[in-house]
Amino acid sequence: MVFYDLPFDTKQNVRSYNTFRNNLFKEGFHMMQYSIYSKVCYNKESVDFVIKRINKFLPKLGNVRFLTITEKQYQNIKVVVGKKSNEELIIDDRRLIEI
């Protein structure tokens, strides 16, 4: 999971926010909530690989953090208000999906 807070005050900063966000999508992340993005990796090596790749396009300003959790821990998230998006219901560690 990636959490971030990025400044929006200047045109330059908005642009770097957009590039960062698009790059996260290209890397295969999806938005859980605003500023919280997640991606399913199937082993430790692929986690390290993804982190290495994100490090290449980090924005200069703001606050960005990573958190690695297991699929089981992720599935234990308790949604108190609202519900999981349909996309979240489809994207997990299953190897075969029907849409």
Place this chain on the structure above:
Amino acid sequence: MSWKTIIIKDGERVSLFLNNFVVENNNMKYHIPLDDINAILFENYKTTITTRIINKLAEKKILTIICDVDFKPISIIQPIEANHMQLRIINNQLEWNKEDKLYLWTQIVRQKIEAQIDILKLNLKDINKIQLLYNYIEELQFSDVTNREGHAAKVYFKELYGHDFTRDKENHINAALNFGYTILRHAFARTIVSKGLHPSIALFHHNMYNAFALADDLMEPFRPIVDNYVYKNVMNIDYFSRATKLELVNLLNSKITFRDTKIYLTNAIEKYVDLIINYFDTKDISNLFYPIISSVEYYEL
């Protein structure tokens, strides 16, 4: 990196968004990262596909199979340029020595019959028939001129699926076998092309209408994986259902023992094709390994 198999059942529109495979369905959008995808099966004949995503699928060497109205797999998507050393590899392939090719083919036939024995043993079949197959291996000659492969297949199919069974009858067992083989064959074709080899230039199969002759040659020892699945799960029902079809696609996700480690079948195919290329470079058959067919663990849906 790729590990997901996707089946487009109801998806109405498929497109590309920032390196993501987007499926739209009932005003819902699903994004799946392209790098995660190993195979896609288009089942819905009304799905609209954009050209951008077609090119991207080819570029990423994703196994893409498109089914016809009657759910038979008809077409696949393949790139024109699959490997950065394309020409060199194809030139090498054209120069493969005929002797070497036929020697490899003999080994593959031997391996296929051994895999068939493996399956018969696993299902506790008649010991005499197994002995007969062993005899066929003994009698195997260079390039299988006496067609031991055909004789073995006849004995094997009759023993596995009952005495009345033949491969050319129209029934649910044959339908399931054909579907399973097609999936396996296209998985091989994809891997062969992604290694830069040409799928039509083969070892033994040389039907002039066959575009994937090399895939047909190389996949022989893997066929009993499908046979065994069909024996265990399709024999006892009397029709070929959609659920069975999904399970057959899912065979690509099953785990198999290859060189003493358990790996997924798609990865096993890739390693095996690498070893074949290596054989032609080194001419050393002892470095060629085959998966152990009876070790297949099916992936639970």
